[in-house]
Amino acid sequence: MTRLFYLTSVSKLATIEEVSVARDSPVAIAGVVNDLVERARRRDGAAFRELFRTHVAVVHRVIYRLSGPGNDVEDLVQTAFVEAFRSLPDFRGDALFSTWLTRIAVRVTLRARRRRPPFALSIEETAEPAGDGPGPERVAAAREGLAMLDLVLGELRPKRRAAFVLHVLEGHSMEEVAAILNASVAAVKVRVHDARRHIERRCKTRPELADCLQQEGNR
Amino acid sequence: MTCSEVEARFIDVLDERVEPAASVRVHAHIESCADCRSRAALWRKLAPALRAIEPLPLAPAAVRRMQLDVERLVAWEEAPARPTRAPRFWRPALFGLVGAAAVVAFWIHASRRPGPTAASDASTAFAAVSSARGSPTADGRPIAASGHISSGSEIALGRDSEVEIGLARGARLRLAGPARLVLGGTARDVSVDLEEGTVEAEVAHRLPGESFAVRTRDLRVEVRGTKFSVGVGASGSWIHVAEGRVAVRFSDGRETSVSSGESAQSTTRQVAPATAPSAPPAGCGSTVRTCESTTRAVRQSMRGGDAERALRLVAAGTRATHEADGDCGDGLAACEDELRYLRAEALHQAGRLDDAIGAYRALDRRGAPAATRQNALYAAAQIEERRGLGLAARADYERALAAAPRGALGEEALVGAMESAQAAGDPAGARLLAQRYLDQFPHGLKVAAARRLAVAGARH
Numbered sequence A: 001m002t003r004l005f006y007l008t009s010v011s012k013l014a015t016i017e018e019v020s021v022a023r024d025s026p027v028a029i030a031g032v033v034n035d036l037v038e039r040a041r042r043r044d045g046a047a048f049r050e051l052f053r054t055h056v057a058v059v060h061r062v063i064y065r066l067s068g069p070g071n072d073v074e075d076l077v078q079t080a081f082v083e084a085f086r087s088l089p090d091f092r093g094d095a096l097f098s099t100w101l102t103r104i105a106v107r108v109t110l111r112a113r114r115r116r117p118p119f120a121l122s123i124e125e126t127a128e129p130a131g132d133g134p135g136p137e138r139v140a141a142a143r144e145g146l147a148m149l150d151l152v153l154g155e156l157r158p159k160r161r162a163a164f165v166l167h168v169l170e171g172h173s174m175e176e177v178a179a180i181l182n183a184s185v186a187a188v189k190v191r192v193h194d195a196r197r198h199i200e201r202r203c204k205t206r207p208e209l210a211d212c213l214q215q216e217g218n219r
Numbered sequence B: 001m002t003c004s005e006v007e008a009r010f011i012d013v014l015d016e017r018v019e020p021a022a023s024v025r026v027h028a029h030i031e032s033c034a035d036c037r038s039r040a041a042l043w044r045k046l047a048p049a050l051r052a053i054e055p056l057p058l059a060p061a062a063v064r065r066m067q068l069d070v071e072r073l074v075a076w077e078e079a080p081a082r083p084t085r086a087p088r089f090w091r092p093a094l095f096g097l098v099g100a101a102a103v104v105a106f107w108i109h110a111s112r113r114p115g116p117t118a119a120s121d122a123s124t125a126f127a128a129v130s131s132a133r134g135s136p137t138a139d140g141r142p143i144a145a146s147g148h149i150s151s152g153s154e155i156a157l158g159r160d161s162e163v164e165i166g167l168a169r170g171a172r173l174r175l176a177g178p179a180r181l182v183l184g185g186t187a188r189d190v191s192v193d194l195e196e197g198t199v200e201a202e203v204a205h206r207l208p209g210e211s212f213a214v215r216t217r218d219l220r221v222e223v224r225g226t227k228f229s230v231g232v233g234a235s236g237s238w239i240h241v242a243e244g245r246v247a248v249r250f251s252d253g254r255e256t257s258v259s260s261g262e263s264a265q266s267t268t269r270q271v272a273p274a275t276a277p278s279a280p281p282a283g284c285g286s287t288v289r290t291c292e293s294t295t296r297a298v299r300q301s302m303r304g305g306d307a308e309r310a311l312r313l314v315a316a317g318t319r320a321t322h323e324a325d326g327d328c329g330d331g332l333a334a335c336e337d338e339l340r341y342l343r344a345e346a347l348h349q350a351g352r353l354d355d356a357i358g359a360y361r362a363l364d365r366r367g368a369p370a371a372t373r374q375n376a377l378y379a380a381a382q383i384e385e386r387r388g389l390g391l392a393a394r395a396d397y398e399r400a401l402a403a404a405p406r407g408a409l410g411e412e413a414l415v416g417a418m419e420s421a422q423a424a425g426d427p428a429g430a431r432l433l434a435q436r437y438l439d440q441f442p443h444g445l446k447v448a449a450a451r452r453l454a455v456a457g458a459r460h
Helices: A013-022 A025-043 A045-067 A072-084 A097-115 A136-153 A158-169 A173-180 A187-203 A205-219 B005-008 B008-014 B022-034 B035-053 B060-074 B088-111 B118-119 B285-301 B305-321 B329-349 B355-360 B370-386 B392-404 B407-423 B427-440 B447-459
Strands: B127-133 B155-158 B162-167 B172-185 B189-203 B213-214 B218-225 B226-233 B238-243 B245-250 B255-259 B263-265
Touching: A025 A045, A025 B035, A045 A072, A045 A097, A045 B060, A045 B118, A045 B407, A072 A187, A072 B238, A097 A158, A097 A187, A136 A158, A158 A173, A158 A187, A158 B035, A187 B005, A187 B427, B005 B022, B008 B022, B008 B035, B008 B172, B008 B245, B022 B035, B060 B238, B060 B285, B060 B329, B060 B370, B088 B155, B088 B427, B118 B255, B127 B172, B155 B162, B155 B285, B172 B305, B213 B305, B218 B226, B226 B245, B226 B305, B226 B370, B238 B245, B238 B305, B255 B263, B285 B305, B285 B329, B305 B329, B329 B355, B355 B370, B370 B392, B370 B407, B392 B407, B427 B447
Parallel strands: B189 B213
Antiparallel strands: B127 B162, B155 B172, B162 B172, B172 B189, B189 B226, B213 B218, B218 B245, B226 B238, B238 B263, B245 B255
């Protein structure tokens, strides 16, 4: 089944959510997104906003998982959207808009990481949530899980990390990952395989890591 | 099927992306191979666990701010024209030219003296650290010798710490702890906001249109090319000029010129609230540029989650704009509006919601741009909505609608008003707004919801 979880976002104008509830069909949702893209191409401000709001959560998550923590994650999200919206005339509709947007987000992130290597998140590191954000317990738990995940992902080379994140964490097929990374399917398979082996070795040498990751995942 | 083929499909099997026949073959292999069985068991647990670990969601205020930034960068400007593709037979010549240009660029770069001139790009290398001793920090991070400092950074030095910073155009700053300052502006227009301690500055001659200013809470020093020290303590601020001459303006409006070997000092008696200056010390162009660089630094701080620093920068930026002549025109007025808006956003980010709502509402004033008023009122309404203040939210949505009744902003405000009327149990009001939406935006994004509301309202 096509992945649709990204469509439940922070949007107030929950147009796409409404459609998904009403028709429950990926085709219908893709049709709404295509309609929005078409309107955004004609510089319709409302369509821009709707595309931004319905995709910002997934772009943020992908960039965070690719880059790790850092003050520039929001900058990268913003850059990805700016590049995407400027390139809308080039979007041919061969792939889903979300796949195309993910491709741009990955490119922006890898480009930025070539200039500045990521830094590790310490569990104590604080990024105070906004006043109406999640509660402190959830923040603490999420931060611990994120630190563990980043510890594991941070050891991977950027291309391996990108392939692993997109296939294993984001759930894209090998073919989609190959299209996103502009690589061959065989190369993506090798990268994912290498990344998985690395994580398996880490889990064997540090069983508490595997336990912690699983516990965090079950929260 | 080999082990590696099966392994490559673990995630596809988990996500049910494998055809039934292939799935049977994969499972058969897993059952018959101990290695694959244990590996599959591991990933069956690990993959969902890893997926469940997600970054904390972006705060609504951050999403809104980002959206506005993206719109500002994209929506109102045309995409840059694509370069036309060169004919195939030109490519060897083009490669040759590019190669030659690269060699020349490398030669020029290598022949340059390394140093602060490298800091001409304000966004990445605004200032270069020449030396650092003790534990100086920039935005809370340790300053390393030969590192770079970006515009808008807050530099803090404890006792026994020293740092020397090189800026573009040959300017140098020396700080000895304890001291704290915000280094802002651009390569052309440098602004140093000294909050505590002493700074020694050596400023090479500035070109026309460029500025270099040091401000404390009670004086401002504007220089063209000189060597001087500025200090601030509990009893006021002082300046000593070693070479050249500087113009000093105190917060009470007094102005004086301090020459080589001379000093000037303010006292606490002279420390007074800023009053309208008789004449601007710097040209309007540099004031506007400094204000704009402050807004960039504020946004950067907010993206970094440091709302308190953003508020300090806004306060410093507002103070600086107040010192300028009142006739700086629309450019400065627009920047001041943006500072006010950013203050409201920073208050929101800091969790001071009542203050934020007040600051947002204060932006709804005659003469302010419609987009600013709509954005501010809409943001206030969203906070009120999340806090369960339905009536206040509806009122602010309607004010936002009055501020920008047409276009995408009008559509957004109208949707907010319509939905808050419905949430407040006012079907008649919701129906009127829904009908207005259908009339005004017959192909809008919320047509279906508006139709439902219009029909439901008619039943009542």
